[in-house]
Amino acid sequence: MNFRQLVPAEAWQDLINRGQRRTYRRGSILLSQGESPSSVIALAEGTVKVVQVTEAGDSLTLTLRGAGEALGEMGAILDRPRSATVQAVSACVGYILASHAFRGYLERYQLATAVYRLAVDRMQHIERLRTDLASLPPSARMARVVVHLTREVGRPQGDGLLVELGMPREELAAMAAMSRSSAAPVLSQLQAAGILSLGRSQILVRDTARLELAARAANPRDDHTL
Incomplete structure (x- = not known):
């Protein structure tokens, strides 16, 4: 679930109507960690x-x-410096x-x-994800991260769900607590199995059910879904 x-x-339309429209190029910084x-x-x-x-x-x-989010809402609610940086990975429109x-709008x-x-639940989910990765085999780590990203920003395309990564492979590997060299064969294995297709900055998930099975593997012997 997102804000929208x-x-x-x-209420969402009212938020849009009250905001000042701005466009962002890919790579633009929308919010910066530590700022007011x-x-x-x-x-x-x-x-x-x-x-x-x-x-x-x-x-x-x-x-x-993705679209439908309110960015920087926790800082606004708590009146505290921003806890993270937000960067566009595609062309964006924000208000x-x-x-x-x-x-005042929330009131x-x-x-x-x-x-x-909602914000607290999502932060806790990310913390649980990062904790769980430490106990998973490599293929399950990557599958778990791709499942998470698909749920957050996946959009239908053909017979699958497209995830616009907008980041290099080493950054995706780091999200899965892996090096690029260890992540590459796992991604290739998932692709060879027909579970996903890899683009330069995109992932097309072709078989969500099998990806979720791979993400639930508790140890290498259980990782038989690929």
């Missing part, structure tokens, strides 16, 4: 990635977000609303509690 699916249709939460962006078109820099200085892509106006539609709960 959570709120009534008229002065505004919220309603993402109407495109896909973005959420990137966090750790205390050690490492940059890690946490997830992708910018000042944080104080966004808080008007009585959405504050639901929006806060």
Whole structure:
């Protein structure tokens, strides 16, 4: 579920109507980690990635977000610096609303509690995903990450679901707690099995059921779904 699916249709349209329209090229930074939460962006078109820099200085892509999201909503609600950077991985259209106006919008539609709960649930899901990866075999790690991204931003294309990655393979590998060299054969195996097709910056998931089975493998001996 994303923000647009959570709120009534008229509430989403009101958010769009109140915001200032802005277009973003691929690679543009929409929000920066550590900056003041002065505004919220309603993402109407495109896909973005959420990137966090750790205390050690490492940059890690946490997830992708697509159209229908409110970006920067937690900073606006809590009035705290942004916890991550948001970057466009495709051409995007967003509507910018000042944080104080966004808080008033939530009060008007009585959405504050639901929006806060959605944001917390999603953060907890990402933390669980990162924790689970440590105990999974390589193929299940990558399958689990692709399942997550498909649920977040997958859109129908032909007989499958297309995920616009907009990131190099080593970045996708890092999301699965793998090196690029260890991730490459796993992706090739998934492709050879007809579960997905690989593009330069896209993944087309052709068999969601088998991908989810691969993601649930508890150990290498269980990883027989490919």
